[in-house]
Amino acid sequence: MRWFLIILLLPYSLAHLNVYLSSSEVWRLFGLTAELYYVRDGLINFYALNFVVPVPATIEELHFTWQSLARRPLPYKIDVQVMSNSEAMDIPAVRPNISTEGTVPTEPTTWKVDLPCTRTVAAEVEINIMLNVSTGSSSTTLHFRRRKICLKEPRRPAVRVDSISHASTSADIFYAGAGCAGGAILIAAVAAVACRARARKLRRARSDEQDAHAFLPDSSCKSAASYTSYRRPTSLPAAAAAEERARDLQQRIAELTIQRCRVRLRSVAMEGTFGRVYKGTYADEDGREQEVLVKTVAEHASQVQVSLLLQEGCMLYGLHHERVLSVLGVSIEDQTAPFLLYPWNNGWKNLKQFLLSCRGVTVGGATAGAPPPPPLTTQHVVRMALHALDGLSYLHSQHVLHKDIAARNCIVDENLRVMIADNALSRDLFPADYHCLGDNENRPIKWLALESLSKRQFSPAADVWALGVLLWELTTLAHQPYAEVDPFEVAAYLRDGYRLQQPANCPDELFAVMAYCWAMSPDDRPTLPQLQIFLRDFHTQLTRFV
Missing domain, CATH: 2.60.40.2170 (Wnt, WIF domain)
Known part of the structure; x- marks a missing residue:
């Protein structure tokens, strides 16, 4: 046909x-x-x-x-x-x-x-x-x-x-390109939705599952430095690499250690099965207090869960950017659960909880009966996406792969400014977003690029895929992606060329950007600078009609 x-x-x-x-x-x-x-x-x-x-x-x-x-x-x-x-x-x-x-x-x-x-x-x-x-x-x-x-x-x-095989399927027109609204704007690239028989291979990950990495294939990265979650190239055997990461984590914790007596917990902001997030204050050595968010685990948490909290919480340590929320300090004392402290402001909210509240869904930590926030316009959505883009661009410039870009791992303030955060406790606080495929590891299956899902290969292009899903979350107010697809079937679903549907009231140009991020081959996905150009052009066009 x-x-x-x-x-x-x-x-x-x-x-x-x-x-x-x-x-x-x-x-x-x-x-x-x-x-x-x-x-x-x-x-x-x-x-x-x-x-x-x-x-x-x-x-x-x-x-x-x-x-x-x-x-x-x-x-x-x-x-x-x-x-x-x-x-x-x-x-x-x-x-x-x-x-x-x-x-x-x-x-x-x-x-x-x-x-x-x-x-x-x-x-x-x-x-x-x-x-x-x-x-x-x-x-x-x-x-x-x-x-x-x-x-x-x-x-x-x-x-x-x-x-290349051109076998026609009913998915071939799923991303039939969309138009523009009043003149030439941004892009009309329609994502690749048919499986290529001879896809170009990414560089194989040379570290273990936690630190698999690949190289950026385009001109935005000129160095040969590898991208890892902990910014350390790994060419060591698995046991030696694990020992190196453990030493790295211990060094970070030593540099971040603060006294527990300086932390005052006030109220629970979020709570899961074994994790808790508190609002509180931290007093420095000069007695100055600042608002903080404290992530910790309950008494019954296992040592594995404690280790994950520290490992993921320190992922963004040492990074300083207005669109990145990095850990402020760590408190570890004998016989007590560790505390991770983050700078906080009373106007900040978890982005996923904020989006859910925009459509009237009551979420944990929200005040019962509180009026929903004002409706988000397309201009708001594009501007928030640009903020996330800026934060992710900074992470990649520092040779850090996030590997879990999603609304649940971002925060937003009262002026709709978005910051990227780490994914510490996300598996516990948002269990519906993570699934185990029989490998004893909960992963964000429906946010992962195909090569990350099937081969555990991570690269900047894989973060771009997840960024496209984040943009879809912004336009749908945090609906669950692929809600009708069983997690075990997601990989086959993507290989067959299917992708997320265009949300209602989503402009064609904006959906074209998402679809462009979900190209089958990592080399065919846009770079972050290209996405910034596209979205800035689109935002400029939108503001001209307001």
Whole structure:
């Protein structure tokens, strides 16, 4: 079965003409087996023309297919303009069987536009391909806009389209691309939803399950430093690596140790089976008090649970950024449960609890009968996503993988400013978000990228996948992702090309960003700088209409 990506056809006729992207071209750009029509039977798809399609660094030419449906060829003119960062790209060329002027043939014909990057600078180049077609008494100009990524590095071989299986499934159009609302905004990349038979392999993790790592494949990371949760490259045997991590944790705890007598607990903010979160105060040596949040465990907690609390709580130790909440101190005394202290403000809330309260769901720690917060607008959602992006970008710049990006592991203040926190106690406080697949380890199954779920491979691209799920949580006010899918079936569900559905009232452009994060191959997912550009552009467009 062949599917057609026809988002919206407005009643504007361009004689009898077809202009479209073939299924192989749509596969190259979006990882989707379908055809995308710009003009079909003479009707112009203005919604599709408003796409600013991102072109990956591995693709150096664009393919268009056209056909005159009239009984005669239609005269045309083609012009290709580089709109920005011209130093990153040479003059594009139209080839191979057409010139810049001629007639549209009566048989389906494919023509190409070369996009030769100079490779002297790294930049995103805006390109406008203008096709003017005459119909006798009038003429119409179509604009195909692209954003080409040019890298300052040797060429990487592109994936051969004819070497990839195009087996059609009912999921192939699940992420059929969405349009833009009033002009060219951000992206129209539609995520890859069909499984590739020859997916490019990530670098294998060389540490054990807790510290598996991979390298960032794009130009935003130039060093060879590995990314781990504890910022230590591990090439040691498993036993030696575990001993190294234990020494590292002990050193961190020694540096963070504070006296228990300086901590005053006031009230329970959250409570699980064995974990508790208190609001309290901490007095420093000069007697100055500050509000703190205290994470600890109950008396019946096992040693494994205590170890996890300390290990995960110290994950962000030593990091200082306005979008990252790092541990302030640790209190460990004999025969008592350890305390982890975090700087706190009375206006801060757990992001997942806040989102649930926005739709009237009573959550732990919330005041019964309290009015829900004001409704979130799309501008709010995009701004909050940008805050999380900034925090995650900082973590990656410090060679730290979070591995559990989700609303439950973020906080938000009264001004809707979001900070990323660690995942200490999250398994206990949000048990519905973690599942064990028979391996004796609770994992955030429905937030994990496919390679993390099936192969335990973690990389910055895996954090990007989880960030897409976080964006979905923001737009749905913390609905459970894949609520209808059994945790044991999630991996097969993702391999078959299925993804989260577009939330109600979610703009097409915003869902396109999410879908772009869920590409099957890690190399096809956007980098954090690219996502920042897309979302900032979209936020700017939204504010213009307010």
